[in-house]
Amino acid sequence: MKTSALALRILIGTLVLALGACATGSGSSANPPAAAPVAAVPSATPAPAAVPANPTPVAVVAKIDFDKQIKPIFTQYCYACHGPTADFPPGGVNLGVRKSALRAIAPGSPSTSLLFKVVSNRSMPPGGNPKPTARQIYLIRLWIAQGADWPDDAEN
Ligand code: HEC
Numbered sequence: 604m605k606t607s608a609l610a611l612r613i614l615i616g617t618l619v620l621a622l623g624a625c626a627t628g629s630g631s632s633a634n635p636p637a638a639a640p641v642a643a644v645p646s647a648t649p650a651p652a653a654v655p656a657n658p659t660p661v662a663v664v665a666k667i668d669f670d671k672q673i674k675p676i677f678t679q680y681c682y683a684c685h686g687p688t689a690d691f692p693p694g695g696v697n698l699g700v701r702k703s704a705l706r707a708i709a710p711g712s713p714s715t716s717l718l719f720k721v722v723s724n725r726s727m728p729p730g731g732n733p734k735p736t737a738r739q740i741y742l743i744r745l746w747i748a749q750g751a752d753w754p755d756d757a758e759n
Pocket of ligand 1: 676684694696722732
């Protein structure tokens with residue numbers, strides 16, 4: 604997506620340059636030279652219109668998919684204690700239920716999210732339980748930074 608948008612821009616840039624070169628080349632003898640380059644500019648402006656599929660620079664980082672990338676981490680490392688079926692999940696945090704999990708998550712802000720804090724400082728899971736890898740911790744961080752999207756059908 605991004606590559607093709609960039610390629611498009613480069614292509615258009617080249618076209619504009621070529622147009623400009625042609626215009627000044629032929630225009631220098633008879634036509635007023637200023638007219639052609641100005642006329643070439645509007646042909647360049649459609650470029651942004653062709654790009655909007657690429658909403659913001661943030662799109663450079665792929666959007667994290669909760670179901671595929673985050674839920675499996677919770678399942679593997681957290682559900683034994685914070686699972687969807689826990690009647691009294693430790694710390695009151697049930698990681699199988701969005702509303703409950705959001706008590707420990709500040710969407711958009713990993714640094715103020717309790718969940719990210721306890722995972723990144725390796726206090727969760729506690730004791731000798733296997734810990735998420737650095738990459739998995741990074742994914743959790745990205746996911747929270749991107750707004751901690753949690754599709755309804757991902758509950759339980
Ligand atoms: C072996 C059981 C166990 C596992 C596995 C576990 N936790 Fe916990 N968790 C606890 C207990 C017990 C507490 C409450 C006591 C505490 O805060 O240390 C807790 C508390 C928490 C809290 C609240 C902390 C607070 O200060 O209130 C969060 C957030 C949390 N866990 C997240 C996680 C995440 C995320 C995972 C998986 C990566 C995980 N836990 C795995 C047992 C577990």
